[in-house]
Amino acid sequence: MTDTASHVTTQHATGVARRRLGRVLTTVGLLAYFAFSLFPVVWMILLSLKDKQDQLTTYFAFSPTLDSYRAVLGLGDADAGVPFLRFFVSSLVTSIGAVLVSLLIGVPAAYAAARFSFRGKENLMFTLLSFRFAPELVVIIPLSVIYPQIGLFDSYTGMIWVLQLVTLPLIVWILRSYFEDLSPEIEQAALLDGYSRTQAFLRTVLPLVKPGIAAVSLLAFIFAWNNFVFPLTLTSSNAQTVTVGSLSFIGGNEAKFNFTAAAALIAAVPPLVLALSIQRFLVRGLSFGSVKD
Amino acid sequence: MASVELRGIAKSFGRTTALADVSFTVADGSFFCLLGPSGAGKTTTLKTIAGLAEPDQGTVLFDGVDVGDVEPTHRNVAMCFESYALYPQHNVRDNLASPLRSPRHRRPEAEVVKRVTEVATTLGIDHLLDRKVGALSNGQRQRVALGRVLVRPADAYLLDEPLTHLDAKLRASMRAELKLIARQDGTTTVYVTHDYVEALSLGERIGVLNEGRVIQVGTPQEIWEQPATVFVAQAFGKPRMVLLPGAVVDDPAGGRFFRDVSGSLRAPLPEGADVAVGTQLQAGFRPRDARVLGPDAAVPDGHVAVRGRVAVTELIGAQIEVSVEVDGTLLAVVGDRARLGQVAEGDRVTVVVPAGRVLMFEHGPEGARIGP
Numbered sequence: 001m002t003d004t005a006s007h008v009t010t011q012h013a014t015g016v017a018r019r020r021l022g023r024v025l026t027t028v029g030l031l032a033y034f035a036f037s038l039f040p041v042v043w044m045i046l047l048s049l050k051d052k053q054d055q056l057t058t059y060f061a062f063s064p065t066l067d068s069y070r071a072v073l074g075l076g077d078a079d080a081g082v083p084f085l086r087f088f089v090s091s092l093v094t095s096i097g098a099v100l101v102s103l104l105i106g107v108p109a110a111y112a113a114a115r116f117s118f119r120g121k122e123n124l125m126f127t128l129l130s131f132r133f134a135p136e137l138v139v140i141i142p143l144s145v146i147y148p149q150i151g152l153f154d155s156y157t158g159m160i161w162v163l164q165l166v167t168l169p170l171i172v173w174i175l176r177s178y179f180e181d182l183s184p185e186i187e188q189a190a191l192l193d194g195y196s197r198t199q200a201f202l203r204t205v206l207p208l209v210k211p212g213i214a215a216v217s218l219l220a221f222i223f224a225w226n227n228f229v230f231p232l233t234l235t236s237s238n239a240q241t242v243t244v245g246s247l248s249f250i251g252g253n254e255a256k257f258n259f260t261a262a263a264a265l266i267a268a269v270p271p272l273v274l275a276l277s278i279q280r281f282l283v284r285g286l287s288f289g290s291v292k293d
Numbered sequence: 294m295a296s297v298e299l300r301g302i303a304k305s306f307g308r309t310t311a312l313a314d315v316s317f318t319v320a321d322g323s324f325f326c327l328l329g330p331s332g333a334g335k336t337t338t339l340k341t342i343a344g345l346a347e348p349d350q351g352t353v354l355f356d357g358v359d360v361g362d363v364e365p366t367h368r369n370v371a372m373c374f375e376s377y378a379l380y381p382q383h384n385v386r387d388n389l390a391s392p393l394r395s396p397r398h399r400r401p402e403a404e405v406v407k408r409v410t411e412v413a414t415t416l417g418i419d420h421l422l423d424r425k426v427g428a429l430s431n432g433q434r435q436r437v438a439l440g441r442v443l444v445r446p447a448d449a450y451l452l453d454e455p456l457t458h459l460d461a462k463l464r465a466s467m468r469a470e471l472k473l474i475a476r477q478d479g480t481t482t483v484y485v486t487h488d489y490v491e492a493l494s495l496g497e498r499i500g501v502l503n504e505g506r507v508i509q510v511g512t513p514q515e516i517w518e519q520p521a522t523v524f525v526a527q528a529f530g531k532p533r534m535v536l537l538p539g540a541v542v543d544d545p546a547g548g549r550f551f552r553d554v555s556g557s558l559r560a561p562l563p564e565g566a567d568v569a570v571g572t573q574l575q576a577g578f579r580p581r582d583a584r585v586l587g588p589d590a591a592v593p594d595g596h597v598a599v600r601g602r603v604a605v606t607e608l609i610g611a612q613i614e615v616s617v618e619v620d621g622t623l624l625a626v627v628g629d630r631a632r633l634g635q636v637a638e639g640d641r642v643t644v645v646v647p648a649g650r651v652l653m654f655e656h657g658p659e660g661a662r663i664g665p
Binding site: 183185186188189190191192193194195196197199204207208 | 340343345364365366368370371372374376378379380381382391392395396397398441
């Protein structure tokens, strides 16, 4: 009896030890991956704090300075002579504009695609999707010929328009699945309660897809903000965005990698702030309780 | 209030036919029950009346006027959805008040509050008014859905299985409550159910639906006593009607009668029925109409008898359910223990039924009833 008992205890003990070892290895593995994936960011931060002499060294010991940031933002005497703030504003205007226009068109389109059947629906939806998976370079040549001719080159309108290729498919496809998840009977109930179709949509459906709209807007904003090819080919100065503008520090007679790093880090702030502030909307399950489960 | 009439409604979803041919009339202010198994097209029928489903063929008329072009919002019907379809972002109070705050049926806020409280009290959900619907049980949600219908006067109430998720006790009391409300308000009501007890107890008239077709429309008594087909006969009553296959034979003494395949049941054909000798028929009776006698008992006057062996007996309180095996078919007989007497499994018995209670049907599961 006692023999068996102690045997069982030993087995149990090895089991616990093995599990503990597994946990430790998992943690170590995660830390390693964490270090690996965050290292470029850390490097960028270090680089942005270095001065011109240190920018090409790999030393970790240097006297940190905020001069690069001052230079990029054009503060004091350190002005690097690049209109970075204008790039920043261009990025904000074109990205936010693109998302808003996409929402205006995409929400009704997604709703229609989810609720109604009409001729050519799937073809239309697929065409929209193809904008996402076809490389941007495919459209860039004709666009760079057409845009100057119709006066859209280097304009906000032109950028917002071309960014629809990036944001609209995303918004339509993701919101469509949100609308499809909602029982059509909720709107039908609203119709019978005496609301018009528009009121039923605004009053009962839209509030329920709010989390979806928040999530997809954020995603679309990030894609629009990070876009490089369109501003590179379709803008020169007025509507130049940060992604392209940050590179102006590298051109010229000397490459200022520390300025580029500072610019890139500043450019990363808006998506980050947006993601954090929108986080609380990013929960599913608002429709819980409507229909039988 | 309005009368509701459906004429030859057909509706398909892709390749599946939901409604093949549905026609019936619900008189102004009457309570109509639509009964059928799942997939029979009950919900589609309701949605067609509400205007939420557009029929491929046929017309819907309110008070004799075609409402085909009238939007659901303007049909002035209220519907209780089987899925409840509550507004999850609102609490119970706002869900109930929704129709009274809509542009079409707007009432002064004081009246809304009063009406919502009244309905919630009737349905026993007045203590839940401030809860979000997500925090309710299915039974409570179902009552909220029903309340949202009852809260405003409408030309017609369309109720899609409104009591299925309540527990048995609550269901019985809500059934009585609904009957009372319907009688008081006199609102035309179409009530969909798959529960024959609900249909028989609530419906002034009942329509039986199967595979997108109306099989029979009639009063509960007509449906019970003169079912149009085998399907209708078996849809009502538990245990369900058992059928003995057989055929029409010549009576040497003159006329014709029905004899089942075992040869033990001989029953007269219904009055006025003209069926050729040799026609395959099936005879059925309700388990509650039969009695069990000893093996050699004399058959009482005006009764038909069939002999068999008791296969199973089940005691259910004061009731006893006896299954008698007749040539491979199990016949169910239900009655008071006192009336059915003491029978034991394996006993040879005679099952007797008043001749007038035996129904004859044509061959097959959709066989039509023979006779008046």
